[in-house]
Each structure stands twice: as structure tokens, then as C-alpha cells.
Amino acid sequence: xxxxxNAEIMExxxxxxxxxxxxxxxxxxxxxxxxxxxxxxxxxxxxLIVAIEKKFKVKFTTREVASLKTVxxxxxxxxxxLVAKP
Amino acid sequence: xIFTSFNFLLLLPLVVALYHIVPLRGRSLYxxxxxxxxxxxxxxxxxAVLAAVTSLTFYAGKVVGxxxxxxxxxxxxxxxxxxxxxxxxxxxxxxxxxxxxxxxIALPLGLSYYTFKLMSYIIDIYWGKIQPATNRIDFAVxxxxxxxxxxxxxxxxxxxxxxxxxxxxxxxxxxxxxVWGLAKxxxxxxxxxxxxxxxxxxxxxxxVGGLHGAALLAGFYLFPLQLYADFSALTDIAxxxxxxxxxxxxxxxxxxxxxxxxxxxxxxxxxxxxxWLADYVxxxxxxxxxxxxxxxxxxxxxxxxxxxxxWHGLTWGYLAFGLVNAAYFVADxxxxxxxxxxxxxxxxxxxxxxxxxxxxxxHLVLLGLVFFRAxxxxxxxxxxxxxxxxxxxxxxxxSHLLAATGAKVLLVGLAGxxxxxxxxxxxxxxWWLSFELxxxxxxxxxxxxxxxxxxxxxxxxxxxxxxxxxxxxxxQVF
Numbered sequence: 001x002x003x004x005x006n007a008e009i010m011e012x013x014x015x016x017x018x019x020x021x022x023x024x025x026x027x028x029x030x031x032x033x034x035x036x037x038x039x040x041x042x043x044x045x046x047x048l049i050v051a052i053e054k055k056f057k058v059k060f061t062t063r064e065v066a067s068l069k070t071v072x073x074x075x076x077x078x079x080x081x082l083v084a085k086p
Numbered sequence: 087x088i089f090t091s092f093n094f095l096l097l098l099p100l101v102v103a104l105y106h107i108v109p110l111r112g113r114s115l116y117x118x119x120x121x122x123x124x125x126x127x128x129x130x131x132x133x134a135v136l137a138a139v140t141s142l143t144f145y146a147g148k149v150v151g152x153x154x155x156x157x158x159x160x161x162x163x164x165x166x167x168x169x170x171x172x173x174x175x176x177x178x179x180x181x182x183x184x185x186x187x188x189x190x191i192a193l194p195l196g197l198s199y200y201t202f203k204l205m206s207y208i209i210d211i212y213w214g215k216i217q218p219a220t221n222r223i224d225f226a227v228x229x230x231x232x233x234x235x236x237x238x239x240x241x242x243x244x245x246x247x248x249x250x251x252x253x254x255x256x257x258x259x260x261x262x263x264x265v266w267g268l269a270k271x272x273x274x275x276x277x278x279x280x281x282x283x284x285x286x287x288x289x290x291x292x293x294v295g296g297l298h299g300a301a302l303l304a305g306f307y308l309f310p311l312q313l314y315a316d317f318s319a320l321t322d323i324a325x326x327x328x329x330x331x332x333x334x335x336x337x338x339x340x341x342x343x344x345x346x347x348x349x350x351x352x353x354x355x356x357x358x359x360x361x362w363l364a365d366y367v368x369x370x371x372x373x374x375x376x377x378x379x380x381x382x383x384x385x386x387x388x389x390x391x392x393x394x395x396x397w398h399g400l401t402w403g404y405l406a407f408g409l410v411n412a413a414y415f416v417a418d419x420x421x422x423x424x425x426x427x428x429x430x431x432x433x434x435x436x437x438x439x440x441x442x443x444x445x446x447x448x449h450l451v452l453l454g455l456v457f458f459r460a461x462x463x464x465x466x467x468x469x470x471x472x473x474x475x476x477x478x479x480x481x482x483x484x485s486h487l488l489a490a491t492g493a494k495v496l497l498v499g500l501a502g503x504x505x506x507x508x509x510x511x512x513x514x515x516x517w518w519l520s521f522e523l524x525x526x527x528x529x530x531x532x533x534x535x536x537x538x539x540x541x542x543x544x545x546x547x548x549x550x551x552x553x554x555x556x557x558x559x560x561x562q563v564f
Contacts, residue, residue: 022426042364043349043383043419046372062373066213066365 005082009056009075016055020048030072056082089268089323089559095545102257102330113251114223117331121232125195132194139173140229142166143204144222151211151218163212167205174201182400196236198397202362203229207243209366216244224250233327237320237561239338239358252332260329262515265541267322274506275316276557277499281491282309282459289465300480301487302473308496309459310452311503313560314342317356320559336361341510343451346443348411348418351451359397367393380420387419388412398458403466406457414450 010028018026021039034040040048049065052058052074058081068074089095101120108116126133146166150159174197181193207228210216219225228246285305288297297305321338328335336358345351352360368390375382388409395408429436453470460466476483488496522530 041349041353042368042372046369046376049373050376060373062370063213065373066369067215 005079006075009078009082012055013052013071013075013078016048016051020044020051028071030070030075032071033069052078058082058085089320089327098327105331106255110251110253113332114221114227117227117231117250118223121227121230121235124232125230125235128195129192132192135194136200136230137226139170139201139204140226141222143170143208143229144219144225147208147211147218147225150208159212163208166208170201170205170208174198178396178400199238199240200229200235202240202359203243206240206362206366210242210244216247219243219247231328231333233324233331233333234335237324237559239321239324239336240362241333241335241358242362245336246333249333255332256329256334260326261541262326262537263329264323264326265544267319267326269544270315270319270322270502270506271559274499274502275312275319275560277495277502278308278312278315279499279557281305281487281496281499282312284487284491285309285469286459286461286465289460289469297483297487298472298479299474299476299483301483302469304484304487306452306456306469306473310343310455312499313455313459314339315503315506316560320561343448343507344444345447345451346440347422347447348414348450349422351447352411352415360394363390363393363397383419384416387415391415402463403457403460406463406466407454410454410457414454 014026014028017028017037018024021037021044023038026037034045045065049060053060056078058078060077060081064077068077105113105116122133122137125136143166146162149155149162150166152159177193177197207216207219207225211218219228224247225243227250228241228243231241231246234241282305285297285301286309289302290296318339325335325337338357340354340357342351342354345354368386371386371389372382375385378385391412392405392408394411395404395406398404398407425439429439456469457463457466460469525533
């Protein structure tokens, strides 16, 4: 079960993904990986991360970014950061 | 030992046959013994150093991955990565300068490949992507696995370790892949090599027998084809051999010369190296410089491409190769969005755009590879500045070249290359696989028998031939 916070995060994330990958119809799901999205390569990946950092006002470390495998994990990490925020 | 050498091709069937008798829990140890024996024959000293650096990384990995001592793990991580980089750098510097000859240090075979495997292991543990290996034999095999030891592909331990000990092998598939690679090497690469070698040995106007115009252009176009046939053959052989022992390795190529942009080319060429650098060099650099915006992107891309260049060796030629590709890649990345937008609003130009993109990419890549192949940077610039000169005597220049190297050999090489591109486009192997699944048993078995006999004959012929002249692979020197 996704918590309400997570659903909100997914909705905001969808907006960011659609803008970065220039794909208005893109629908995200938890198990999605970079191979599922056209143009999601190592170049665009950091553009995406920077856009997410701006949108959610959080900061990621290289270690966190490197170990992410799925969109679900990304949403989980954002939630963790938002909860830990003062 | 070269993979196409007589001794190797004679020994391999025996090593594979014995592997199938070994019980599952003994398979890792068997692979370790065979791999080290293979390396020991080349140099006992290098094998001992490999064992030492592997053990150190194994124990370092345990400390780095210990969740109860994070601070200590971080320190050990930094030391381990620092030492591995230093280890790689010392040998590379020794090889590039007269230091190596003075001190008597030779570049250990496969150094650039196995240190990258070791580094990825330590970094993956530090990043929390994998747990430290529990079995030191499995880990040592992941680093020294002999099909990949001398020339890759760079299979990260994170991908290799879950496969050992391999419960089932893929001898039939592996054998076909290996024969395909051997044929590519011997029929295509080795037949293009004499012309390429001749051209690059006769650059320079004042030199006796120095080549001009069209002959230089032949070298410009032929070397990339030779390199691709040679290096992808080596990958086919390594992957095929791996399958015979039940290991699935990473692919290294995906029809690189069909790329329609520079970034597209680099996602299709030496993929196990470029994806390694993307994960462990580009991403950390880009994360660190992300607040700098476009400047950060330019810096990260440039450093990444220079790293790809000098990974091959610390020479001005490899550096120039890296820098040229850095310039290409930066131009590609900075214009990507606008290009996409431009073609989105003009769909009737998309086809033309793709075609132009391919033509431009192909020539830019070839231009960069001149620096890769030429003995010196000035040789490379001389070739590039004179290849289009004097096209009026193109016929005479080409006849001069062919008289020296042999037209028949080149023709076989070129015909082989055309067959290679065609096969990669049509993929008869996939057609064959789907046919095998649906064909009646009697037909399948009889066809398998015929193919088996064909492979056996090809193997014998290749073994005999390689007894006379086994030429080294271009990528077995890094």
C-alpha cells in the first residue's frame, strides 16, 4: 500500500519526468527503470536529479543517486528526505 | 597465449570437457585454477601480483561493507580506491616512459580490465549496491576469469558473482559465438590489417615510399573497420567461451557504425568500458559539478572522454583521441534539445536529418580514430591534412598501395566486412533460434548434426591455420 504522501510524491514526480524527457503522456510506476523511458540516459539522469532537487527542495548525495534502481526507490528516498527535514 | 593460437585452441576443448565432469561445488575452484594457470604461463610474477591485489580488495570490501563500522569503512574505501588508481597509474606511467625499461617493469596483461573490475566492486559496496562477497574463491574467479582476463569485456563482480558456481553451461551457443568471433578475426580483421598497417607505417611526405592522397584515405576508412572486426571478434570469443562455462558476460558492441549521433555511437562502442565510466566517473563528476550548470556538464563530459582515451595508455595519441571525442560529445550534448525540437516541428525532414546525422557521425568517429591508430599525433594530422590532396592521381596512389599489400587479401577482408554488416542487420542467428523452437525433432537434430560437423571442420581448419600465424588482437594490449 502506498501512503498518501507517496502518492503525492509520485504525482509531482510525474510532472518533473514529463518535462525533462519531453514526454507529456508518460505514466510512472514503482518498478519503472531507466530502460523503460526513452532518452533516460546517464546525461539526462543528472538533469532529472537536479530538477527533482529543486522541486522538492531536497539534496541528494552521489552515493544515493548511484544506488537508485527504480522510480519506486526514488520516490521512497524523496519521502525519507522530506520526513527528515526540519 | 593468444586466443587464436594453436595451443589455446587445442587445449580449450579439453578444459571445457573436464569442467563438465567437475561437481557443481568444485566449479569455481576449477575455473580459478585454469584462469591462474593461463595467466601464470604468460608471467608468474604478474599472476602473483594479481592474486595479491585481488586478496587486498576482497578484505577491503569486507571492511567497507561492514555496517557496524561506517567511519572505518569510509577510510578503507578511500585507501583502497586510491591504491588501485595508484597501482594502475604506476604501470601505465612505466609503460609510457622509459622508466619501465630501466626498472624492468612490464605492463601486466589485462591490467586495465581487471583493475576496473576491482574498483567497481569496492565502489558498489561503498554505495550500498552490493554486499561484500562471502566466498574468496568466487571473488577471485570474478576478477581473473580467463576468457575476460586479457581483454574484457569488463564484467563487474556485481554481475558475475550471482552466476557462480554456474549450474548449467551453454556449450552449443558458446561454441557458435566463438567460431563466429574466430572467423571475424581471421577472415576479416587479419585481411584488412596488412593494408592498414602499411598505410600507417608510410605516413610522411619526405619518407621513402611515403603515401599520398587516396592511399591515405584508404587507411582512414579501413582502420575503423579492422578495429571493429578485431575487437568485436575478441568480445565474441570471450563471451562464447564464458557461455561454455555457464557465464553470461556483458555485450560490448551494438552495431556502432549505424549510430546517428556521437552520444549514440558511444552507447554502442566498447559498452562495458563506457558504461563503467558513465557510472563511476561521469555520474560522480556531474553530481559534484551540478551547481555549475552547463559548465559542470562540459567539464564532466570532457574529463570522462579524456579518461576513455588515456585508459588505453598514457600517450599523446590516446589523449588527442579523448579530447577530439570530448569536443564532439560536448557539441552533441549542448545542441541535443534544440535538434530534437527542430525535427519535431519539421517531421518531413526527419529522414534526411537521420541520414545526415549518420554520415556526419561516421566521419567524425573515423577522424578521431586516426589519432588512436597513428604512431604520433603529427602522423595523424599529416594523414588528415593530406588525405584529400592530389585526388587526380588517386588511381596511381591506390595501385601503389595495392601492389605493396596485395589486392586479393584486401578484397577478402572487405567482402567479409560487408557480410558482417549484413549479418548484423538480418540476424540469421535469431531466425535460426526461432526456427529451432518450432521445427520437428528429426529436422532439428539432422540440422544440428550438419552444423556441428561444420563447426568441427571450421575449428580444425582454424586451429591448423593459427599454428602458422596467429596475429595478436588489437585490444589484448591494455
